[in-house]
Amino acid sequence: MRALPQPQPEDxxxxxxxxxxxxxxxxxxxxxxxxxxxxxxxxxxLTVPRSTLSNHWRILREAGVTSTRISGKTRLVTLRRDExxxxxxxxxxxxxxxxxxxxxxxxxxx
Amino acid sequence: MRALPQPQPEDxxxxxxxxxxxxxxxxxxxxxxxxxxxxxxxxxxLTVPRSTLSNHWRILREAGVTSTRISGKTRLVTLRRDExxxxxxxxxxxxxxxxxxxxxxxxxxx
Numbered sequence: 001m002r003a004l005p006q007p008q009p010e011d012x013x014x015x016x017x018x019x020x021x022x023x024x025x026x027x028x029x030x031x032x033x034x035x036x037x038x039x040x041x042x043x044x045x046l047t048v049p050r051s052t053l054s055n056h057w058r059i060l061r062e063a064g065v066t067s068t069r070i071s072g073k074t075r076l077v078t079l080r081r082d083e084x085x086x087x088x089x090x091x092x093x094x095x096x097x098x099x100x101x102x103x104x105x106x107x108x109x110x
Numbered sequence: 111m112r113a114l115p116q117p118q119p120e121d122x123x124x125x126x127x128x129x130x131x132x133x134x135x136x137x138x139x140x141x142x143x144x145x146x147x148x149x150x151x152x153x154x155x156l157t158v159p160r161s162t163l164s165n166h167w168r169i170l171r172e173a174g175v176t177s178t179r180i181s182g183k184t185r186l187v188t189l190r191r192d193e194x195x196x197x198x199x200x201x202x203x204x205x206x207x208x209x210x211x212x213x214x215x216x217x218x219x220x
Contacts, residue, residue, distance in 0.1 A: 015132055018128050021132070027124065090203065097198070097200070
C-alpha cells in the first residue's frame with residue numbers, strides 16, 4: 001500500500017483549497033467523501049468521463065483536500081477532514097451545509 | 111448612478127462562489143471589502159495590472175460576491191455580505207477567519 005503525494009498540513013493554502021472546491025463535480029465528490037469514510041476513484045452514479053474524474057481527484061489531492069492510497073489496482077480516497085478543520089475552522093462545515101440544508105434552490109441530493 | 115449586472119440572491123451558486131474566492135488576489139479583495147464598506151476598483155497597495163484586477167472584479171461580481179455601482183468615472187464595489195450570509199451561512203466568516211487568526215503560516219496582512 002502506497003500513498004500519492006500530498007501537501008503537508010502546514011502547507012495547506014486557503015485560495016488553493018477554495019479553488020479545488022469551486023467546481024460542481026468536485027463539490028459532489030466532497031459530499032460523498034464526507035458521507036463515507038473512504039471511496040474509490042470511480043464512485044457510482046457519476047456521469048463524468050474517467051479522465052475528467054481523475055483530473056478532479058488530482059486537484060483535490062494536490063490542494064490537500066483528500067488523501068489517495070493505492071491498494072493493488074484500487075485507489076482509495078479519504079477526506080483530510082481533521083487537518084482541514086484544524087487549518088480552516090468551520091470552512092468544510094459551511095460548505096457541506098449546502099447539502100444538508102432544505103434549501104429551495106440548493107442542488108438536489110444525488 | 112447605475113449598477114453592473116449581477117446574479118439574483120436566489121441564483122447564487124456555491125461552486126461558483128467558491129471558485130470566485132479561490133484565488134489569492136480575489137481573497138485579498140474580499141478581505142479589503144470586508145474591512146471597508148465600499149472600495150474603488152483600484153485599491154491602493156495592490157501590485158496587480160489594471161486589466162487583471164478588472165477581470166478579478168468581474169469574476170467576483172458575476173459570482174454574486176460583490177456589487178459594482180458606477181458613479182461618473184468611478185466604480186464602487188461592495189460586498190454582498192447579507193445575501194451571501196443568508197444563502198451560505200458561516201461561509202464568509204470561515205473564509206475571513208484566515209485573515210484574523212494568528213496563524214503561524216497564514217498570509218501576512220497586506
